[in-house]
Amino acid sequence: MTARCEPRAFPSRSRSLGRALLGGLIMATALGAGTAVGSVLTKATGLDGVPARLVSAALVSAIAAPLVLLAARRARLPARLLGTGGPRAMFRAFLAGRG
Secondary structure (H helix, E strand, O other), rough: OOOOOOOOOOOHHHHHHHHHHHHHHHHHHHHHHHHHHHHHHHHHOOOHHHHHHHHHHHHHHHHHHHHHHHHHHHOOOOHHHHHHOHHHHHHHHHOOOOO
């Protein structure tokens, strides 16, 4: 028997505000840390241009995605509601550039 992804009743305003603030905090953390660490890595390796930007983008994604999945798991939401279909499907989508 598979679990169904039925929408829950609408959350309260305070819960919605809390989720929005948590999402903003996650993105701010990921962007700040990914950009800072990415700039140090690209200077250390001598990369510039598009490859340097890809390093920062990969770091931001590597920080943000697990934090969002963790937040969803703590809220007891199935990952499928976030558009994921499990590790294999996520990896295929990432390789295809659709993730």
